[in-house]
Amino acid sequence: xxxxxxxxxxxxxxLLIGLGTVGVLAHYGRLPGTDPDLPLLSPNARERWTxxxxxxxxxxxxxxxxxxVLGVVLMRAQLRRRGRADMPxxxxxxxxxxxxxxxxxxxxxxxxxxxxxxxxxxxxxxxxSQPTADPAAGSEPGGGGARRVAGTLRVEAGxxxxxxxxxxxxxxxxxxxxxxxxxxxxxxxxxxxxxIDPNADLTQLRDRVVAVVDRFTVTAGRPAxxxxxxxxxxxxxxxxxx
Amino acid sequence: MRTANRIAALLLGLxxxxxxxxxxxxxxxxxxxxxxxxxxxxxxxDTLTTTTAADTSFLVVSIAVGxxxxxxxxxxxxxxxxxxxAVNAARPDETWWMARRSVERRMAAAADRVxxxxxxxxxxxxxxxxxxxxxxxxxxxxxxxxxxDAVRRELGSLDAPPDTGLSVRLRPGRVA
Numbered sequence: 001x002x003x004x005x006x007x008x009x010x011x012x013x014x015l016l017i018g019l020g021t022v023g024v025l026a027h028y029g030r031l032p033g034t035d036p037d038l039p040l041l042s043p044n045a046r047e048r049w050t051x052x053x054x055x056x057x058x059x060x061x062x063x064x065x066x067x068x069v070l071g072v073v074l075m076r077a078q079l080r081r082r083g084r085a086d087m088p089x090x091x092x093x094x095x096x097x098x099x100x101x102x103x104x105x106x107x108x109x110x111x112x113x114x115x116x117x118x119x120x121x122x123x124x125x126x127x128x129s130q131p132t133a134d135p136a137a138g139s140e141p142g143g144g145g146a147r148r149v150a151g152t153l154r155v156e157a158g159x160x161x162x163x164x165x166x167x168x169x170x171x172x173x174x175x176x177x178x179x180x181x182x183x184x185x186x187x188x189x190x191x192x193x194x195x196i197d198p199n200a201d202l203t204q205l206r207d208r209v210v211a212v213v214d215r216f217t218v219t220a221g222r223p224a225x226x227x228x229x230x231x232x233x234x235x236x237x238x239x240x241x242x
Numbered sequence: 243m244r245t246a247n248r249i250a251a252l253l254l255g256l257x258x259x260x261x262x263x264x265x266x267x268x269x270x271x272x273x274x275x276x277x278x279x280x281x282x283x284x285x286x287x288d289t290l291t292t293t294t295a296a297d298t299s300f301l302v303v304s305i306a307v308g309x310x311x312x313x314x315x316x317x318x319x320x321x322x323x324x325x326x327x328a329v330n331a332a333r334p335d336e337t338w339w340m341a342r343r344s345v346e347r348r349m350a351a352a353a354d355r356v357x358x359x360x361x362x363x364x365x366x367x368x369x370x371x372x373x374x375x376x377x378x379x380x381x382x383x384x385x386x387x388x389x390x391d392a393v394r395r396e397l398g399s400l401d402a403p404p405d406t407g408l409s410v411r412l413r414p415g416r417v418a
Contacts, residue, residue, distance in 0.1 A: 002244050002247070005244075005247040005248060005251050006247065006318050008247075008251060008254075009247060009250065009251075009314055009317075009318050010315060010318045010319065012254075012311075012314065013311045013312070013313075013314035013315035013318065014311070014315065015311070016307050016308065016310055016311025016314065017308050017311035017312055017315065018311075019304070019307050019308070019311070020304050020305060020306075020307040020308020020309070020310075020311055021304075021308055022304075023295070023300065023301070023303065023304025023305075023307065023308070024301065024304050024305060024308065026295040026300075026304075027295050027296060027297075027300055027301040027304060029296075034295065035295075036294060036295040036296035037294050037295075037296050038294060038295070039290070039291050039292060039293060039294050040290045040291075040293050040294065040295065040300070041287070041290035041291045042291070043291045045287075045291065046287065057269050057272075057273055060265055060266075060269045061265070061266050061269055061270075063262075063265060064261075064262040064263065064264075064265030064266040064269070065262060065266065066262070067258050067259075067261050067262030067265065068258070068259050068261075068262025068263055068266070069262070070255075070258050070262075071254075071255045071256065071257070071258030071259030071260070071261075071262060072255070072259055073255075074251060074252075074254060074255030074258065075252055075255035075256065075259070077251075078248050078251050078252045078255065079252070198347070198348065198351065201399045202329060202330060202338075202340075202399060202400045202401055203330070203332070203399065203400075203401050206330055206332075206338070206401070226336045227336075227337065228336075228337045228338075228339065229330075229336060229337070229338045229339070230326060230338075230339045230340070230341070231329070231338065231339065231340045231341070231344065232340065232341040232343075232344045233340075233341070233344035233347055233348060235343075235347070
């Protein structure tokens with residue numbers, strides 16, 4: 001985006017310099033094919049435009065449309081977020097055997113398979129965890145009445161993001177933290193923004209951030225890839241130690 | 243500069259959109275009502291059909307346009323200091339950035355902590371990956387090495403790339 005904008009303004013500046021130069025040359029009569037004493041717009045321009053009839057209007061409308069579309073494209077490019085799309089909510093498919101055929105609840109202390117490392121409590125928000133009986137499963141052979149129950153655990157990406165940011169904020173040396181989760185739900189990528197204490201040691205902080213990301217991996221049940229960590233120090237002066 | 247460019251591009255987009263919509267509306271108004279609307283373009287038409295290239299106003303506007311173009315061009319082609327620089331070089335699998343101003347603040351503070359040294363300013367130049375630090379402040383010139391050591395230690399605490407350049411300049415002067 002930065003390089004694109006820079007190129008855009010270089011082109012615009014060259015255009016302005018060119019226009020200015022042509023204007024000065026025209027003023028002094030040094031521009032071949034022009035007469036400085038002629039008006040900028042011919043006095044019969046309106047009549048000529050009217051004589052073109054509908055085509056003149058169509059051409060003007062098309063030019064207006066082109067300009068408007070260019071404007072929209074330019075504005076969209078400026079307002080577009082950089083990088084990958086935000087991560088969708090996590091959907092954890094789970095299946096387990098329950099002993100009682102009419103057991104209606106989902107035991108919170110039971111392992112959830114196959115993503116048995118998911119801990120919805122740690123995210124602070126469990127969007128949906130209602131188990132649904134799988135009619136195709138039926139009773140397990142020799143299971144003493146046990147049957148398989150399948151369910152979907154949906155964990156909102158926003159909840160994961162907030163939990164991760166909160167965990168980062170609680171680390172020593174971190175004053176503010178913001179996180180963006182991108183990529184597929186199966187392959188989360190992280191972009192992290194940290195405002196740190198002016199005296200914080202970045203090498204130690206890195207270890208703490210790695211630990212936080214490891215905890216996130218355990219919570220989400222998916223290994224998270226850290227794309228970027230951007231660190232800034234607030235503008236107040238650090239403690240002066242003599 | 244990056245933010246200024248972005249805002250300027252946003253404004254340019256807005257102007258293009260407004261100009262395009264206005265052109266369409268004016269033409270449709272001419273077709274329907276027989277006169278332009280919402281902007282009465284008669285004044286502009288009269289100006290353009292009476293102004294010549296020999297007029298002083300035309301020369302002034304042309305020079306102004308050229309000068310604005312030159313200013314914009316110079317602002318774009320001069321080297322920009324990096325917005326943020328690479329730190330934590332020990333983990334090549336992750337990209338850690340630190341805001342340039344934050345690095346400058348930390349380096350200046352590290353130099354300021356050296357006894358008898360004060361009024362320090364640090365500047366970071368170069369590219370995001372290959373950057374260098376210039377530190378300038380007041381203090382006895384004998385403290386040059388102490389300041390360099392302090393800044394090097396601070397660079398170490400950021401895990402800055404080992405080849406990060408450093409120059410220290412101390413001017414003799416009283417430190418408050």
